Amino acid sequence: xxxxxxNDRYKINVESIDKDHQMLFATMNKLIKISESxxxxxxxxxxxxxxxxxxxxxxxxHEEKYMQDNQYEEYEIHKRLHDxxxxxxxxxxxxxxxxxxxxxxxxxHFLGVCIGWVVAHTLTEDQVLVKRTPLSRRVKLLPxxxxxxxxxVIIQLTREMLGLKAKLIGEQYAGENFGKMICCHFSYxxxxxTRWDVTLILEECLVLKIVGRILNVEYKKVDDMVINVIRYxxxxxxxxxxxxxxxxxxxxxxxxxxxxxxxxxxxxxREEKLCSLLFDTGEGYLVFCVASNGTINSKISxxxxxxxxxxxxxxxxxxxxxxxxxxxRKILVVDDSDFLRASITKLLADDYEVIEASSSxxxxxxxxxxxxxxxxxxxxxxxxxxKQALEMIRSETDMANTPxxxxxxxxxxxxxxxxxxxxxxxxxxxxxxxxxxKASIDGFFEKRSKSV
Numbered sequence: 001x002x003x004x005x006x007n008d009r010y011k012i013n014v015e016s017i018d019k020d021h022q023m024l025f026a027t028m029n030k031l032i033k034i035s036e037s038x039x040x041x042x043x044x045x046x047x048x049x050x051x052x053x054x055x056x057x058x059x060x061x062h063e064e065k066y067m068q069d070n071q072y073e074e075y076e077i078h079k080r081l082h083d084x085x086x087x088x089x090x091x092x093x094x095x096x097x098x099x100x101x102x103x104x105x106x107x108x109h110f111l112g113v114c115i116g117w118v119v120a121h122t123l124t125e126d127q128v129l130v131k132r133t134p135l136s137r138r139v140k141l142l143p144x145x146x147x148x149x150x151x152x153v154i155i156q157l158t159r160e161m162l163g164l165k166a167k168l169i170g171e172q173y174a175g176e177n178f179g180k181m182i183c184c185h186f187s188y189x190x191x192x193x194t195r196w197d198v199t200l201i202l203e204e205c206l207v208l209k210i211v212g213r214i215l216n217v218e219y220k221k222v223d224d225m226v227i228n229v230i231r232y233x234x235x236x237x238x239x240x241x242x243x244x245x246x247x248x249x250x251x252x253x254x255x256x257x258x259x260x261x262x263x264x265x266x267x268x269x270r271e272e273k274l275c276s277l278l279f280d281t282g283e284g285y286l287v288f289c290v291a292s293n294g295t296i297n298s299k300i301s302x303x304x305x306x307x308x309x310x311x312x313x314x315x316x317x318x319x320x321x322x323x324x325x326x327x328x329r330k331i332l333v334v335d336d337s338d339f340l341r342a343s344i345t346k347l348l349a350d351d352y353e354v355i356e357a358s359s360s361x362x363x364x365x366x367x368x369x370x371x372x373x374x375x376x377x378x379x380x381x382x383x384x385x386x387k388q389a390l391e392m393i394r395s396e397t398d399m400a401n402t403p404x405x406x407x408x409x410x411x412x413x414x415x416x417x418x419x420x421x422x423x424x425x426x427x428x429x430x431x432x433x434x435x436x437x438k439a440s441i442d443g444f445f446e447k448r449s450k451s452v
Contacts, residue, residue: 002032002036002215002216002217002225003029003032003033003215003216003217004025004028004029004032004115004119004214004215004216005025005216006021006022006025006026009123009163010025010119010122010123012126012127012129012130013130014066014129014130016062016066017059017062017063017066017126017129020055020058020059020062020063021059021118021122021126023055023059024052024055024056024059024118025118027048027051027052027055028052028111028114028115028118030048031045031048031049031052031107031111032111034048035048035104035107035108035111042101042102045097045102045107046097046102049094049097049102049107049110052114053090053094056085056086056090056114056118057086060082060086063078063082063126063129064078064079064082066129067079067129070129072129074128077243078125078129081121081125081239085117085121088306089113089117092306092307093109093110093113093114093306095306095307096109096110096306096307096309096310097110105224105310105314106310108224108225108228109224109228109309109310109313111225111228112224112225112226112227112228112229112231112232113228113231113232115214115215115228115229115232116228116229116230116231116232116233116235116236117232117235117236119214119229119233120161120232120233120235120236120237121236123160123161123236124160124161124236124239124240125236127160146275147171147275147277149244150241150244150275150277150288151168151277153240153241153244154166154241154277154279154286154288155167155168155279157237157240157241158279158281158286161233161236161237161240162210162233162281163213164281164282164283165281165282166279166280166281166282166286167279167280168277168278168279169278169279169280169368170277170278170365170368170369171275171276171277171278172276173276173277173278173287173289173369174268174276175261175264175265175267175268176369176370177261177265177330177353177370177371178203178285178369178370178371179203179204179205179371180203180204180205180320180324181201181202181203181204181261181264181285182201182202182204182207182222182227182230182258183199183200183201183202183258183259183260183261183263183264184199184200184201184202184230184231184234184235184238184256184258185197185198185199185200185256185257185258185259185301186198186199186200186235186238186253186255186256187253187254187255187256188242188251188252188253188254189251189252189254190251190252194251194292195254195292196251196290196291196292197267197289197290197291197292198238198241198242198288198289198290199259199264199267199287199288199289199290199291200234200237200238200286200287200288201264201285201286201287201288201289202230202234202284202285202286202287203284203285203286204222204284205283205284206281206283206284206285206286207222207226207230207284208220208221208222208226209283209284210230210233210283211225211226211229211230214229214233215229222317222320223317224310224313224314224317227258227313227316227317228313231256231258231304235256241288255303256303256304257301257302257303257304257312258301258304258312258313258316259301260301260316260319260320260323261323262323263301267291272291273289273290273291274290274291274292275288275289275290276288276289276290277289278369280368280398302315327353328351328352328353329352329353329373329374329445330352330353330354330355330370330371330372330373330374331348331352331353331354331355331372331373331374331375331376331441332354332355332356332357332363332366332367332370332372332374332375332376333345333354333355333356333357333376334356334357334358334359334360334362334363334375334376334377334378334381334386334389335358335376335378335381335407336358336359336378336381336382337378338358340378340407340430341356341358343434344376344437347434347437347438348438348441351442352441355370355372359381359383359384360377360381360383360384360385360386360388360389360392361384363375363377363389364389364392364393364396364399367393367399367402368396368398368399371402372402373403373445374402374403374404374405374425374441374444374445375393375402375403375404375405376405376407376428377389377390377404377405377406377407377424378406378407378408379406379407379408379427380408380409380410386406386407386408387422390404390406390422390424403425403426403444403448404424404425405424405425405426405427405428405440405441405444406422406424406426406427406428407427407428407430408427408428408429408430409429409430409431410429425444426440426444428440
């Protein structure tokens, strides 16, 4: 059973507001319990939604009065966020509930959106009311220094909002496939046809951790509830970043959509990103991309609007499942010989996604970015040989368990003994017939599949 757990992270130490927040958490917990009960009724769900809405409206009034009484300088910004939720988001959700006679899916959609919005807003805007924590958006980005400052903003906001320590590991993310991911894409437009596309990509394991902590349950897979919670967490996250970015601060959100990895790759093929930053949070990867006057359009992925949100999210989950089921295992081939890399790529390309690296240093970067399922590593490379490369791989926590096969051109007993002593997951002689190399790799993956 999922439930929101009130804890010190959410407190702002204003008794009346904290009391309101606790009541909101308790009300959403009751609605979660009703929605997941086997004998739930439309009347019970209807009353739960009505109670939650009424208390939300009261809370907004209390909070706005507190801001006015204390002459809160950013009252208008805060109130604008309240108004967007009470006059746009909630009415659209209520209309959906009525249209579907409070179906299970529509109630889950309602809960996911409310939980994501309330939790994210409590951890961001509400914390600033008493300036207990100077949020990232207080850092105004300066011309010429945007990217450096943006890195600091995202790292700080990841800590404050998600409770995670992020570190930058790549400044030129280009759509590399580091595994299962959720991609939230937002298009902003100004009066003079100025357009900015902002994309937040989260590794699936990170999404499951974030939502699991919010709902105090261990999630094994992404479902519609997870998507709706993370959508609104992502929106609040980007709102905080946006207010620090002068170029897009005043633009209006025109479109929100979810992209698959295939669509992410296509977006990189069509447009140049102003910045594309990859962070490691310790719980999974997070990518932040910004493009000006980009070309992502409705034909690529439909916009999530009030009337079609449930259907679009269900279609997205189906597409993601199909894409993951059809995804090829990734193999990184590391060799200083262009000819050998080309030969192995040609041999494996029909059944595997093959990535290449010409040196050990390049290989470490490719492993971090792409999370390959197997590395074929040349044992005898100049400067940094296979032995040193394997030691680096095994010394890094994030990649220590990556399977590695050595590629060696020497088949004499002493050379094979030296290679085996390093305890790779396997080794292949470059002189082996191609069909033997292919069979060895296929056999490795078949054996791993059976052991899972």
